[in-house]
Amino acid sequence: MADKPQPTYLKDYVPYPFEVERLDLEFDLEPHHTRVLSRARYKRKEHVDVEEPLRLNGAGQTLLSLSLDGTPLTALDYRCQDSGLVLPNVPNAFELTVVTEIDPEANKALEGLYLSSGNFCTQCEAQGFRRITYFPDRPDVMTRYTTTIRADKQRFPVLLSNGNLVEQCDLDDGRHLTRWEDPFFKPSYLFALVAGDLVCQEDAFTTMSGREVLLQIYVEARNADKCDHAMLSLKKAMAWDEQRFGFEYDLDRFMIVAVDDFNMGAMENKGLNVFNSKYVLARPETATDDDFLNIESVVGHEYFHNWTGNRITCRDWFQLSLKEGLTVFRDQEFSADMNSAAVKRIEEVRILQSHQFAEDSGPMAHPVRPESYVEINNFYTMTVYSKGAELIRMMQTLLGRDGFMAGIRLYVQRHDGQAVTTDDFVAAMEDASGVDLDQFRRWYSQAGTPVIHVEQHYDGERQQLTLDVTQSCPATPGQPDKQPFHIPLRLALLGPDGTPQPLHLVNESGQQGAEELVLSVTAARQKFCFEQVGEGCVVSLLRDFSAPVKLTMNTSRDELAFLMAHDNDAFNRWNASQRLAGGLLLDLVDRVRKGQKLILEPMFVEAFRTSLLDEQTDPSLLALALALPLESFLAEQMEEIDPQAIFTAREFVRHEVAVQLKDDFLTVYRRCADSGPYEVTPQAVGQRRLKNLCLGYLAALAPQDNMIWQMILEQFSTGRNMTDVSAALGLLADHDNRDSRHALDTFYATWKEDPLVVEKWLGIQARSRREDCLEQVERLMGTPAFNLHNPNKVRSLIGVFCQGNSVRFHAADGSGYDFLRRQVALIDPFNPQIAARLVAPLLRWPRYDDTRSALMKQALEQLQAKTTLSADLYEMVSKGLDQNKKG
Template sequence: MTATSSSPTIHLRRDYQASPFLVDRIDLTFDIRDQSTRVHSRLLIKRNHHAIAQNDLVLHGAASLNLIQLDGEVWPTERYQINSTEETLTLFDVPESFILEIETEVFPEKNTSLMGLYASNGNLFTQCEPEGFRKITYYLDRPDVMAKFSTTLIADKTRYPVLLSNGNKVGQGISDKKRHWVKWVDPYRKPSYLFAVVAGKLAVVRDEYITRSGRKVALEIYVETHDVDKTQHALRSLKRAMKWDEDRFGLEYDLDTYMIVAVGDFNMGAMENKGLNIFNTKFVLARQDTATDFDFEGVESVIGHEYFHNWTGNRVTCRDWFQLSLKEGLTVFRDQEFTADLYSRAVKRIEDVRQLRTAQFPEDAGPTAHPIRPDSYIEMNNFYTMTVYEKGAEVVRMYQTLFGREGFRKGLELYFRRHDGQAVTCDDFRQAMADANQYDLTQFERWYDQAGTPEVAVEMFYSPSAHSVTLHIRQHCPATPGQTDKAPFLIPLTVALFDPNGKAYPLQMSEETEAQGDERVLILREREHSFTFINIDHLPIPSLLRDFSAPVKLHYHYSAEELAFLFAHDTDAFNRWEAGQILFRQTILQQLEHPSSNAALPAVIIEGVQRILHSDSLDPAFKALALTLPSEVELFEAVPGEVDPVALVQAREAVRAALARSLRHEWQAMYQRCQRPAFHHEDSGWRSLKNLCLAYLNAVDDPIAVELAQVQYQKADNMTDQAGALSALRDRQGAIRDHLYEDFAQRWQKEALVMDKWFALHAASLRPDTLNRTEALLQHPCFSLKNPNKARAVLGSFGRNLLHFHAADGSGYRFLAQKVLEIDQFNPQVASRLVSLFNRWTRLEPQRRQLMKQELTTIVQQAGLSRDVFEIVSKSLEAAH
């Protein structure tokens, strides 16, 4: 169904009403045939006496309707109405309670949206979150209607030997000579968005897990046969996640079987359907020679995320889609903690904040800015955003900052005691945290209601005579669409003060009898605060917002020497990294303001980088992060006023080249030091640092550096080093570079996920011919525009390529806009993600701003535009008014 720009339906959070009807049980039968699938549903329905009374039953649905029976009698056509525009089926004047039977027919092979029941490579899969179940049958397709499901699948046993659904398998048999059936029963109530079906020819890898109470759980991962040898990491990750959730939060798995199915055509990363998780292959398949260290980390994180949803999302789910962050923000926080507990907490924290600043901060500052609990939407798919997920996780993290690990666990335990088996709200979670810790969190609700990134400005005043330091702190949140005036937030701000020797002062306020430690969490509630610390005998250097204790932008006027001091001595790893990033950012912005073909670097940067490189105590993974320049997106947001993206890229590249030239011998020495005789997963930090050094060496025209990359590529026994060599040569001209890229494509043309890396490298290149090469990639035999991974690899990478997407003649804008419209015809969800790359058009300098606006106007005026794309583009254009 599509919507025109003149008549979108806007859903408002304030309009929520409980469902007038509830479903106690639904029994589904899928009769799978070659061209179509018939779905028979049997629903036990009763009135909800806690809701506003309604005589008519309104179901959601977009499937072909064959039959309606109520209590065994065919329901007459004059007593129901189908509204295809609103995707509803209304049954007039139904009884108090009844059995409703509905038969629909769906056509998986024709379903290109990848929502509902669809076909991929001859197999059938479902994706029902948020509103895909209505593409299968007519139902109360809303998260607060929770029912017990049973599912029977009937299909050709040769073509579909594997038949899976939610819960536990309770029966199977032969229908006739060619067909078989399997029945699944889920003992737990769930909303329709957690329903799943898989049918096809798939290989299975099995293992088991014994819970801490002694229950045996069968673990099964289903993949295509040629991918079986890429599943062991996923299995290990699943078992680690199950044990971690038991150890950290006391949560056990609750079914007999936990199944994961990998599919190559999938709009999202993965889906937490109860007992039957369906995953994008990208987050299941990993083998040393086909997956990078980053891929391995991604698999473990997403495996953990979907498993953790079993409690935070499935056992307790969201009442309505406005509460999406209730499950997603909380579960992202849990998967972040999982990784941090298993590996380096400091490195994980930095990685998470980098992602927040690169993707969520621009969203908060753009035309589609929204709170983590939105007030309205046109298309629900558009709220699977970085704000709901990543900022939502930061909001959850602040509870832990306020109450500590034990206080947070107490709050989570109370939440489960109160709400297990229910569909609830963000307020219910906040209240459980408040009650468990006897803390007033009324003001904390503003994190759920107000959009935008708060800005915190700090001034420090030192009194030599009183030996005291006062921190004067102001908070402000800029206006966002629909919200001009923001009330002050409750912000936990973690601070420390360092003496000139790098030792943290014990922090004591005047009203205290003794120091309370050398690090304090200051609670900001008003627009302005002052905090005074005593017994400070020298002017200190403040370390502010330690461990990024709140998702805010911090403003403090550090000198270059103070930043260099923190870069060298701060005991908080995040703030040590942050000090270096500020130094890098200031240098790049100075280069932008005063371009020079031979950029000069301040001595504090050279010395700081050398100190990091030569340190024997620092984790190599931390070193790699500390020596990586801020991303172009972060720099874009940091530029005051209008932005020329091409000039910004050139400024960053100039500083990168200056670092390469100034420290050439150090990069070479560290590159050699990072070499390891054999591949071990625990050496991922060394590989990260090694490939960073290789990239710096290739940032200038140096034949020796090219040769180093060539040798690394040829000798690599893992994808991290092979892809790292290609990445180092990405922007180069020359026969060696071209030969290696061609060799890579020939070698990996049958590995779809590996080819996605190759596609992305081409589309992200700074070479002059990148647009032409990107257009050519669309004709490559390994590329398909209908595959979301491929579309994101090429078009998403090109859209983040500031140099070529923002070409002065508008060619980059025209190219991507045309592809957005093309994809919108068959997969609006992917199209809306890509069109979001246009959202910051009002920040551009006038010529580019006008060119991008023209493309947005062309898109929004397109006949038959989906609701998904219409909502993003219309909000983007409204931002100019």
Template sequence: MRPEQPSAVKLSEYRVPDFLIDHVEMDVVLDGPATRVSARMSLRRNLQGRPDAPLILDGDDLRLSGPLEIDGRALPLSDYSVAAQSLVIPAPPEGPFELHLVTALDPAANTKLMGLYRSSGTYCTQCEAEGFRRITYFLDRPDVLATYRVRIEADRAEAPILLSNGNPESAGSIEGTDRHFAVWHDPFPKPSYLFALVGGDLAQLKDSFRTMSGRDVELGIYVEHGKQDRAGYAMDALKRSMRWDEEKFGREYDLDVFNIVAVSDFNMGAMENKGLNVFNDKYVLASSDTATDADYSGIEAVIAHEYFHNWTGNRITCRDWFQLCLKEGLTVFRDQEFTADMRSRPVERISDVRGLRAVQFMEDAGPFAHPVRPESYREINNFYTATVYEKGAEVIRMLKTLIGAESFRKGMDLYFERHDGQAATIEQFIACFSEASGRNLDQFRLWYSQAGTPTVRAKTSWDEAGGTFTLELEQAVPPTPGQDTKKPMVIPLAYRLFGENGTPLSVENSSGDGELIVLSDAHSRIDWKGLPKRPVLSLNRGFSAAINLQTDLPEADRLFLARHDDDAFNRWQVLQTATTEVLIKSVHALRSTEPMPDDAPQIEAFAAALAHTALDPALLAQLLTLPSEADLAREIGRDVDPDAIYNARLRLKQSLLAALEDDLRARYEATSVPAPYVPDAAGAGRRALRTVLLDLLTARRDERSAHIAYAQFVSADNQTDRIGALAVLSQIESRLREDALDAFASRFAGDGLVLDKWFALQASIPEAGTLERVQRLMQHPDFSLSNPNRVRSLIGGFASGNPTQFTRPDGQGFAFLADNVVQLDRMNPQVAARLLGAFRTWRALEPVRRAEAEKALRKIAESGSLSADVNDLVSRALT
């Protein structure tokens, strides 16, 4: 039995709104379960809409308090109707009119964390994608833009801080009471999903920023009391983001204030509400004792991402949710470029591609595959995916590569000029770059409409007599659900030819595009003529195209590129490819009578990397990191055995340790970082390398290994080294592991963000008994199913970060997740649906595990009433 699928929303059926809202006056009285929202909306018919259409306002779990009024006159009950999802006025006035309504809310009871809810006593909102309809009845769609004036009233002791979008207009006390109010005005029209409101007792970190035109902007970060000393890095990242956007894109901030509020209960990472960003506190709070380098980097990236949305998402928003990538993919591209400028560009590129392949490539290959711009959806919350975000960013990067940096900047300038204050589409966006570059980009738009990761096969040949080097390319886009046949894509392949001793060759290819090959047909041939000797080809440099590249490079060429390629990404890629091939051979050998592969080439390559003392430590850390279990599962593609993959990786680590132990230890001891801790790129790179080396040094997973890791754990003076050692130690069955885990829990008791790491590490232990450990940890006083961060760290950490135990052949791991998804679905459907991402590759598992995964999915499907979020994903997974 499969669940009944909710009806689909289709891009082809988009129609403009029948009514528009020009301005909204809101009066929000925060009063616990008696909270009231009064909304006065200035409406008018849309001349492009249906002339006789009724007014239909969206609602969700709302209760009207009092009658509706139009232009100050109460409507009789016969003139409107209220249903579960809407409020309908069949015959509204023909001319412009003002609608007034009041809704009653209980924010503390809102466990979905959508709309207006409470987090640790603080009132806050989350309205993207369709949360505003849980606050008041409204035209809750991205293409209805209005200005807002918001009055907030609350008990002064309970909520001394009252914030909303825009600029502060007035504030004061309410005579004869302990209550006060604040009025905020946002002069920039925005869709309802960007509305925000916060009321609570919060500490503030203040600063200011002077824009390129000389305006002073007041900056504020609001956090729980006692944590303001952990918000300094977030403030620094904000100011750097503001300056960078001015310098790189010419975008100046437009309001008088910019505020960030950190809350502990949040479904997402952060939200870009105009002038009032609401953040998961994970992406705001950091200190050397509580946060790792990865946390600092995450804070920097997410702060930048949400700030950059001010222009790519807020000033220009998306016409409908099908255009979600227009704001998210574009803004991810911008935050990745910012991080690359702040840190190491090559390392950032490798890190981005690792993430893309680990999640989005897997998404493309499974039942949840969809285009960057989908043609339909059943639940929009399920399309906040790696495809929309990360692949969407790669499409922007390919566009820049295709037309060049200068034309790309001109296209962005034209986009900002032409569509400021509008709700735009992908077609309008691409048209700006077509006009700026003079290129027809119609075929390029297939990247937005065709799902799946293209495969490009590259075959080379050498005509010594004619001095001609030839490259033959063939592309194919795999079938995906709903798209069986695909058209050839436009694929920009950056390349370079190298001669002897690694000298780059300056020679034109037959297509005449410099060091760029634009593959736009299913098959293509490129010739380089007049060469004295066969060159070595470096292709798809910097991962210029988001593809699976298959080449016929001989072993000698790979070794050459590993030593001489001046593109750091491709040097890393060559080693990754070779190591992946060896590991896959090991996986097959572990499951058959085939002999184990020879590890000598990998040992030689790792030894050469270790000997390269001038190499950036962050890059060396990437070079020494083996392909992940997810990488190998993706490459194997079918009949996947996670146990064999785990054992193959461990075997290679042990082989590297046996051959290179002295070199590894020497490099480890030489890679200490002077105190005090500084979260800069240089220190982060050295600490990352130290952790990778520690993992290799402890590959025997014996008691001696445990002592090595434990020594770093007890001597660490920062969280990066401490959690790095604990992560390694968690993979070793030892009393020292339990001692370290107990010591960590005792030291950070009550600090949820730090304990999230502790929960996640235990959930990832690759041993029998981990599932039972996770079940016990769910009873821990610091764990709560109502907190998304705790759920993601423990349950999500087990399901997505522990493939051997989650996919146990007895099916208990799958059943555990199914039970928790059903329970969570009743509380917070978005969190429950996110957990289902662990099933994205279930069809690729070997038959026993595959059958157990399907059984668990059917258990969810047959569990009774499911939310639209979970129903949608389960239906797609079983289709």
């Protein structure tokens, strides 16, 4: 591109030289010509040079006027520089009034103020506020906001902003006005405005101090019947946050608005959360079990930000995990308490292992606290969010629940109302607990996934078990060498009957005889010796996934089968099943590549049958344990990824298990059928998960097995909830026949007016195993069901195909790569955030065979050759190309 974007570095951080004592905003809303007046009171900080100019950020707006203390400024009084304004020679204290005009209708980047379905909406994180007015748009500039909104009352009867409503009235010209005051200091990224023709569902919540808070969810009228679950989730989250953390809500009202056009999942703007509609709207006919659970989680997440993100925010964007990692941990704990803790933990780890570990081994690998970025939007990543949450969880493991909560209390006491760093958070944990976390801080500054290798040696004569533990971490961009991490390794020993054994660690005085210990692995190599260990004990290691590491250990398949059947740690039971299945699958992948005959070991089938027929275990846990390892997880285990071989091996296992266990699958499927009212309880969700897992295996026999095919058709046509209907439709969509086409057409005809259900329909077809899947995706792009300007539609069709359909995306002829290149090039000019996220699969090119890697690299080179790449996409493409083919 013409001007190469320059990186921003953490080491260059300098505090903003001015305080902003208050900010008054006035909006006169019109779709194409919105006028914004901002009046800010600035004060130079002590010890700041009087020669220091005032620097303001700004983009995508027309400057109408600028005045200082009431005196109009001319072009000679300021200069445009680096997408903003610079005002030299300003006094130590002054009021600056800026009047700008913006065009929300034309804003397809969905940053700043834009229109969604005819309603005004904002998205200011990370740097969208600068598209609204000229202002120091950085998280460490915090002030109190007053927002006045004027708009046509008939077109925009609802006018919302942050804080408390202090005035509303009708104006003479058919317009009306509302004024909002937020009494709490906040940065510009937490500003929000919504205006439109919306309906409201109201409720109330009484806080632990006895204050009544008004709760409001605003949606379009057609969605008024889909808010109950989100409202219930909000009330649960508010009560849980008081009980678990002692955090009470602080405003008179809490508002949620659902919009269809949104780049993210949701946004925690103070008192006015703006949500992607998929994380608010639900009823059983239109939403799956996962939708219901995700809504509960995301509503909780955004509400929990009120204290961990809003009251205390991040000093700079390098500290993003300060708020996101901590709040993800909090929403995980909330979901665990509301549902099944074991299921929730396994689901978190599945995502981490299949997606974040891949991020750690790719060109965009970065520490939880990055050292630099070209475009901050590219760092809203699994590393910052999910791995960041694991760092919080590890601190709770190392400090204990009481020590961790003492650290949280000290953190809030010290920093309420401030913009701080991850170091400030860790310091509060240290000071409250007395535990030295200096080495632990490396988790924030070093990228990559550590590898823990454990060799176990048993001395039967002495009854001693020695674990020889080594840790290492692969090189990542800019970090060729890593220092040892502080890794909490949770451990137990199981006797021959599965009973946890007392642990006696040599040279360790505390916790002798406990059934579980947390070992602190702090050196590149350490040995841990246990005494009084009887014959036949099996080590259960990394229990509850106590650290985000890859574990390798000389564990036999018989021992994995034992852990799968007997481990009292639910995560490790699941992990044993995945390691057992993963090892067998990788062996089969190798046989596929060598052209050898595929054989499924009887031991695996028998272990599978035993678990399948277990009526005592949580059915959700069974469904997770019996699901084959994800293709993306298997790919991470390979030096050179072969997507076709992975697909072939998985399909072989799926078919063979279905053939040998057909009657067992039918028995469990019928046992799990439900006839009562739809409920989102752990038991009901688990039964549907297990039932649909059975149907998914049985579908490997269809359509040749007509009985099974008719079962799938019957579930599709008679299913009483979207969970069952969409599961059946997904199995039908794998085939091209009259029944499948009729089902897909019927489903669309029924739900074509519901955008969220249409997105499910698009995703089902994008994930199809059909060999002509790409042709179907391109056909769907030309139908009214798709809209390239709507992020949800793009993610549902293009995103699912390129990131969720590995075998078809990675077609050997490179057609999938060329398709993705073309779509990214189309989207980048109007929505760089979405384009940059879509391109990610191509960045993995060095991991594939020569033919595929050359085609993937070529697609990136063609994108790089464009002269108008956004900074977002430029960073991804350039880092993707700055790699060498491995091997």
